[in-house]
Amino acid sequence: MELTISKLDRNFGEKKAVHNVSLKLSSGIYGLLGANGAGKTTLMRMLCGILKPTNGEIQLNGQDIDKLGGKYLEILGYQPQNFGYYPDFSGMEYLEYIGAVKGLSKAYTLRRANELSEVFQLSEVKKKKIKTYSGGMIQRLGIIQSLLNDPEILVLDEPSAGLDPKQRLILKNYLSQISRECIIILSTHITSDIENIANDIIMMKDGRVICEGDEKNLLMGLKGKVWELIIDEDELLKCMDKLTVISYSRKGNKMKVRVISEFAPTKKAELLEPNLEDFYLYHNPEEIKNSANER
Amino acid sequence: MLQIIRFESKKIVYSKLTITMILIGVILIIYSFTSNALNYKAYDENGNLIKGNEAVKEQKSQYKKVFDKIQTDDEIITNLRILNKNYDAEMNKTGFEVDKALPKDIYYNFYKPREAYFDWIVDNYSSIHGGDYESLHSLMAKIDNLPDFYIERGNKISEKLEEHPFRKYSTLEKGFWYKKANSTKGPYRYGFYEGWSQINGTLDIFLFLLLAIGVGVCGVFSKEHETGADAIILSSKYGKSKVIVGKIIAALIFTITVVLLGLLICILPCLLYYGIDGWDLPIQILSTKILYNWSFLELIIVRSTIFSLVALFISAISLFLSSTIKRTTPTVIMVTMIIFGSIFIPNLDNKLYGMIVGIFPVQINAALYYDTISYPIFGKVFTVYGFATIIYLILSLILYPLSGKMFKSHQVK
Numbered sequence: 001m002e003l004t005i006s007k008l009d010r011n012f013g014e015k016k017a018v019h020n021v022s023l024k025l026s027s028g029i030y031g032l033l034g035a036n037g038a039g040k041t042t043l044m045r046m047l048c049g050i051l052k053p054t055n056g057e058i059q060l061n062g063q064d065i066d067k068l069g070g071k072y073l074e075i076l077g078y079q080p081q082n083f084g085y086y087p088d089f090s091g092m093e094y095l096e097y098i099g100a101v102k103g104l105s106k107a108y109t110l111r112r113a114n115e116l117s118e119v120f121q122l123s124e125v126k127k128k129k130i131k132t133y134s135g136g137m138i139q140r141l142g143i144i145q146s147l148l149n150d151p152e153i154l155v156l157d158e159p160s161a162g163l164d165p166k167q168r169l170i171l172k173n174y175l176s177q178i179s180r181e182c183i184i185i186l187s188t189h190i191t192s193d194i195e196n197i198a199n200d201i202i203m204m205k206d207g208r209v210i211c212e213g214d215e216k217n218l219l220m221g222l223k224g225k226v227w228e229l230i231i232d233e234d235e236l237l238k239c240m241d242k243l244t245v246i247s248y249s250r251k252g253n254k255m256k257v258r259v260i261s262e263f264a265p266t267k268k269a270e271l272l273e274p275n276l277e278d279f280y281l282y283h284n285p286e287e288i289k290n291s292a293n294e295r
Numbered sequence: 296m297l298q299i300i301r302f303e304s305k306k307i308v309y310s311k312l313t314i315t316m317i318l319i320g321v322i323l324i325i326y327s328f329t330s331n332a333l334n335y336k337a338y339d340e341n342g343n344l345i346k347g348n349e350a351v352k353e354q355k356s357q358y359k360k361v362f363d364k365i366q367t368d369d370e371i372i373t374n375l376r377i378l379n380k381n382y383d384a385e386m387n388k389t390g391f392e393v394d395k396a397l398p399k400d401i402y403y404n405f406y407k408p409r410e411a412y413f414d415w416i417v418d419n420y421s422s423i424h425g426g427d428y429e430s431l432h433s434l435m436a437k438i439d440n441l442p443d444f445y446i447e448r449g450n451k452i453s454e455k456l457e458e459h460p461f462r463k464y465s466t467l468e469k470g471f472w473y474k475k476a477n478s479t480k481g482p483y484r485y486g487f488y489e490g491w492s493q494i495n496g497t498l499d500i501f502l503f504l505l506l507a508i509g510v511g512v513c514g515v516f517s518k519e520h521e522t523g524a525d526a527i528i529l530s531s532k533y534g535k536s537k538v539i540v541g542k543i544i545a546a547l548i549f550t551i552t553v554v555l556l557g558l559l560i561c562i563l564p565c566l567l568y569y570g571i572d573g574w575d576l577p578i579q580i581l582s583t584k585i586l587y588n589w590s591f592l593e594l595i596i597v598r599s600t601i602f603s604l605v606a607l608f609i610s611a612i613s614l615f616l617s618s619t620i621k622r623t624t625p626t627v628i629m630v631t632m633i634i635f636g637s638i639f640i641p642n643l644d645n646k647l648y649g650m651i652v653g654i655f656p657v658q659i660n661a662a663l664y665y666d667t668i669s670y671p672i673f674g675k676v677f678t679v680y681g682f683a684t685i686i687y688l689i690l691s692l693i694l695y696p697l698s699g700k701m702f703k704s705h706q707v708k
Contacts (some may be wrong), residue, residue: 012708048530050707074532080707084524088309093302100298103532145527 001061001152002026003047003183008056010042010207017042019207021056029179031194032187033276034204035284040187041081043204044155047185048078060153074103077151081158083142087131091122091141094130098145109148116144119174120167135162143171154184160193172197191276201276203283210283215276222260222274222282229257229269239265246281299533299541300548306518307511307549316507317553324560327497332568335489342403351489351569357408358487367482368444371416377405378413378431379438390432412485419448419583445481448583452476455584455667461644468669471676475586485580488573491591492581493565495662498598502634502660504557508606509613509630511553512546516618516702517626526707539699543614547695550610554603562595578664587664587678594664597680604687605656609634611694618701654683 003025010018018039034040045051047058049065049072058065065072085094092113099109117123120140125133130141139162146154154175160168175184176197186194194201195215202212211218226246231239236255239245244260258272259265260282307313337350337357345353364370378397387396394402406413413431420441421429434441442450456469464472519525528534574592578585589597612633616626637655652658653668663679670682677685 045526045707048526050526050529052706070532070536073530073534076530078527078530080523080526082523083527084519084522086306086309086522086524089302089305093305096298097302098527098531100302101528101531101533101538103537106298149532 001183003153004059004062005043005047006056006059008043008046008058009054010039010046010051011054016207018046018053021204021207021209023202023209023212025183025185025200027179027181027183028199029175029184029186029194029197031198031201032185032204033189033191033194033201033280034187035189035286038204039207040204041157042207044078044157044185044187045080047153048076048155049073070103074149075152077146077149077154079142079146079156079159081161083138083145085130085138085141088129090129091117091126091133091137094141095126095145095148099148102149104149112148112150113144116147120144120170136164136167139163140167152182154178154182156184156186158188159186160188160190168193189280191280195276201279203280205283218279219274219276222278224271225260225262225282226272226274226278227259227261227265227269228272229259229266230254231257231266244282244285246278296537296541299537300544303515303538303541303545304548307515307545310511310514313507313511316503316510317556320501320503320507320553320557321560323500323503324497324557325564327500328493328561328564328568331493331496332564338403338407340404342399348568354408354489355487355570355572361408362412362485362487365482366444366485368446370482371444372441374409374412375416375434375438375441379435381405382435384432384435387432390430393431396432415485415580415582416444419444419451422451449476449480451584452586462646462649462667464667464669465671467671467674468676471669472586472667475588478588479577479579479586481577481579481583483577483579483583486573486576487570488576488580488591490565490569490571491573491595493569494562494595495591495598497561497565498595498602499661501557501561501602502657504553505606505609505634505656505660506631508550508553509609509634510627511549512610512613513617513626513630514623515542515546515614516698517621517623519702520621520705521623525705529705529707535703539702542702543695543699546610546614547607550606551603554606558599558602582665585664586667589664597664598660601659601680601683604684604691605659607691608687608694609656611691611698614698615694615701618698618705621705653679654686659683 005021005023005025008018008021009016021039021043032040032043042051046053060068060072086097089097095113096106096109099106099113104112113126114123117126120143122137122140122144125137130138133141139159143156143159146156159171163171172193175186178184179197179199186198188194198215200212200214201218203210203218229239230251231254233253233255236248236257239257239259243265246258246260248255248257250256258278260278261269264271333347335347335350337345337354339345339353378401381397381401383396387393393406397406417429417431417434420434452472456464456472519528528538531538575590578587578589578591578594587594609630613626613630616629617623620626620629634656637652637657640652640655649668650670653663653666659679666679668679670677670679
């Protein structure tokens with residue numbers, strides 16, 4: 001199975017939300033990385049057939065998904081970022097409804113809903129009204145509904161938002177398991193969600209795909225550029241002005257700072273192995289500024 | 296499909312606002328019945344006031360006795376003369392104190408059992424355009440010169456059709472209404488029809504049920520947009536097909552259920568309490584100026600049908616607005632305006648204006664059968680009921696599928 005995206009554009013007035021995106025996707029997990037407004041959600045909506053591209057096309061095994069219609073949607077699972085639910089429905093009623101909308105039999109829906117509720121630890125509350133659920137429970141319900149039809153193409157928009165570390169791990173493991181026979185497109189700006197499980201990382205910025213490849217190859221480009229410095233606290237601000245600071249933490253009365261630099265920033269700087277977060281922040285330095293401002 | 300319809304219906308009914316609106320409508324209908332039933336009054340032959348169910352029984356037996364004959368002109372004049380023989384005009388100083396003008400036994404044994412009947416006679420002799428009001432008192436004064444009851448009715452109708460202050464009827468329309476007048480020329484049977492009268496009166500307040508229907512259906516599409524559920528629905532296999540049909544069917548089921556519930560609560564208690572007496576009496580005994588050739592049963596059937604069609608239209612327009620505006624609150628406001636807006640439209644003396652306003656929800660659900668609004672189209676004349684039936688059916692048939700089409704083409708941005 002192959003999903004081909006060719007020269008995809010989506011404009012909203014003057015704004016190019018997605019611009020000239022071309023990708024070839026087959027079974028495996030695709031981590032769609034990018035800051036807010038990078039075009040991830042717009043791309044995913046087009047992949048799910050709920051937003052028409054301005055230009056370009058999406059094909060499944062050589063056939064336009066628009067023409068495939070119901071046949072394409074039958075094998076699709078989608079969890080939008082803020083997924084809609086009905087507060088007065090119980091979790092199980094909601095899944096039954098989604099099952100019916102997906103064209104699944106009631107018996108199959110119930111069996112599958114029970115299975116997935118076990119996996120994502122929602123069994124105990126599945127008969128309670130959704131309005132009594134916590135944010136994490138609602139998020140898990142959203143994940144379950146997307147998996148209900150055992151999709152061959154799974155599109156997850158920020159699925160880990162609101163999940164605790166244990167739930168994130170459960171999700172990661174589950175996606176890993178099913179990824180052999182399924183195209184999974186997972187958007188996130190939390191790099192740890194896709195670290196070690198994504199076959200391919202797609203980095204988006206300003207509506208374009210700026211780089212794509214497996215984790216190892218992408219990180220190769222950062223090799224020899226990630227450093228750790230130990231500096232005095234009063235030097236931190238200066239350091240932030242001069243270098244791309246990824247993170248910092250206190251170490252005794254000193255500061256331990258992780259930076260990206262083409263050359264060793266100081267003599268004592270220690271070279272580190274790059275990770276996905278370094279890669280993400282290297283391409284989105286404005287995110288560092290935002291988080292620094294928040295701090 | 297049944298699963299989808301079941302869940303879509305659930306979504307409609309789970310709204311607290313919808314439930315509240317239905318309850319308000321139902322309470323108003325029940326209140327209308329109970330207050331009238333409990334306060335229903337009659338007088339026995341000794342002048343004792345009787346209330347409630349006993350009063351119904353008493354009046355039914357009185358009517359059976361006094362209206363056993365067809366109300367020919369002779370019969371009507373005879374009844375007026377009996378009254379006149381005992382009527383002391385000088386005692387009735389204001390013109391409205393019949394009790395003072397009649398001896399007690401005549402008042403309670405003859406006048407009171409026929410009070411509504413005498414009012415009906417007076418109405419027949421009053422001006423068709425209002426203003427020249429007659430009373431029993433004034434009728435008593437000219438009893439010897441009173442024209443034939445039914446000829447007078449015919450004259451008044453001619454006056455209405457030929458000299459209407461602002462409605463100039465075409466020859467075609469005049470022919471149409473004269474034909475109707477001729478088919479209802481009488482003489483009429485008079486009798487007890489309280490149950491049907493109560494049902495008829497209660498149908499006027501059914502507008503609140505229209506609002507409940509509008510409010511219930513308003514969120515069918517817009518709530519999916521507002522909650523973000525549209526993304527999941529439209530990306531699912533049946534999201535653009537069966538779900539849309541399911542939503543429309545659920546809205547239809549909800550509408551029909553509310554209409555049937557309203558009619559049941561309105562009709563059943565009235566008929567159980569007052570009985571079915573009067574179902575076959577002509578509605579001309581409400582007013583001789585009515586030209587529709589209907590019995591009370593037919594009147595209720597026509598009004599219920601018209602209400603059902605308006606309800607279908609309100610449901611359809613709510614669905615359509617819900618799928619186009621994509622916001623529930625503005626949709627509710629617009630639907631409320633569509634239902635009640637015409638209350639605030641000024642009553643202009645203009646024929647075309649009357650024809651347009653006549654088919655609005657408030658007007659068509661009111662007592663328009665007293666009026667002679669007609670629509671000459673392609674050489675045929677339609678009554679307001681016929682025209683409204685066609686318009687509401689066409690609009691509903693267009694708007695239901697159109698609302699689905701709008702949702703189907705929706706882009707999740």
